[in-house]
Amino acid sequence: MSLIPKHFTLENLTIATGGAERLRLLVEDLSLQLTRGRVLALVGASGSGKSLSCSAALGALPPGVARISGRISVDGEVLPAEMLRGRMVATIMQNPRSAFNPVKTMREHVVETLTALGRSRRDDEGKIGAALSEVGLDEPEAVLGLYPFEMSGGMLQRMMIAIALLSEAPFLVADEPTTDLDVVVQMRILALLEGLVREHDLGVLLVTHDMGVVARLADDVAVLDHGCLVETAPVDEVFQRPKHPVTRMLVGAHLARYGMELAE
Numbered sequence: 213m214s215l216i217p218k219h220f221t222l223e224n225l226t227i228a229t230g231g232a233e234r235l236r237l238l239v240e241d242l243s244l245q246l247t248r249g250r251v252l253a254l255v256g257a258s259g260s261g262k263s264l265s266c267s268a269a270l271g272a273l274p275p276g277v278a279r280i281s282g283r284i285s286v287d288g289e290v291l292p293a294e295m296l297r298g299r300m301v302a303t304i305m306q307n308p309r310s311a312f313n314p315v316k317t318m319r320e321h322v323v324e325t326l327t328a329l330g331r332s333r334r335d336d337e338g339k340i341g342a343a344l345s346e347v348g349l350d351e352p353e354a355v356l357g358l359y360p361f362e363m364s365g366g367m368l369q370r371m372m373i374a375i376a377l378l379s380e381a382p383f384l385v386a387d388e389p390t391t392d393l394d395v396v397v398q399m400r401i402l403a404l405l406e407g408l409v410r411e412h413d414l415g416v417l418l419v420t421h422d423m424g425v426v427a428r429l430a431d432d433v434a435v436l437d438h439g440c441l442v443e444t445a446p447v448d449e450v451f452q453r454p455k456h457p458v459t460r461m462l463v464g465a466h467l468a469r470y471g472m473e474l475a476e
């Protein structure tokens with residue numbers, strides 16, 4: 213693998229549940245590539261397999277679900293699951309409140325993450341303050357002493373992003389990162405993510421239901437339907453010439469909100 217990884221690739225990934233007797237394919241033959249500095253939005257109806265694809269990219273599928281084929285590689289080198297989460301791919305999730313342990317301070321969460329990555333807090337002390345400032349959490353020392361219940365949803369999402377930055381992973385999986393936030397905070401978090409992608413040259417897999425978020429952040433779009441990839445295209449093309457019925461439905465519903473129609 214090159215010193216500065218460029219591409220993170222899922223190839224022919226099939227995820228199933230139910231064991232040999234009652235096998236049910238949940239994601240079928242999915243291939244996606246993340247590129248540093250670009251945002252790939254993964255969209256599709258509820259239950260189409262977006263979150264499972266993210267979990268697979270993080271090497272952490274839920275119990276009862278297994279990857280039955282496919283490979284995950286960085287610049288062509290296949291990586292074991294334990295090399296993915298945190299080291300190669302950081303994550304921010306939908307509900308920031310449920311992502312934090314209610315009886316631990318922010319500092320304890322940071323230390324836990326750094327320890328899991330085999331890093332020493334002493335070496336990283338300066339980086340911790342810098343990461344918090346970078347995500348707009350001023351007075352890092354005070355914030356690090358807070359418990360989750362003392363923070364707003366927006367602050368917790370910023371904290372989750374700061375922890376993702378601290379991991380120094382080149383790729384980021386963001387599963388509905390703004391869904392649980394109010395509209396003003398959503399806009400601020402989107403602006404923050406946009407800046408961080410540029411600043412840190414992150415390759416991002418962004419799961420969202422919101423085509424407004426796609427229009428704002430994504431460079432490319434992948435559309436899932438019942439676990440299958442049905443369309444991949446640059447974002448402009450998806451909005452101007454959506455091909456698959458699911459893509460047309462998603463774009464059409466978005467345009468209808470703004471009183472516009474899909475071109476035939």
Ligand SMILES: Nc1ncnc2c1ncn2[C@@H]1O[C@H](COP(=O)(O)OP(=O)(O)OP(=O)(O)O)[C@@H](O)[C@H]1O
Pocket residue numbers: 229238256257258259260261262263264265274275276277
């Ligand atoms: N742990 C699990 N065991 C069995 N089936 C599961 C499990 N997790 C998810 N599934 C099934 O896999 C399919 C894809 O689920 P997934 O959560 O990836 O969809 P999604 O596109 O992220 O949906 P949403 O937009 O609602 O979050 C669904 O049919 C779901 O019921």
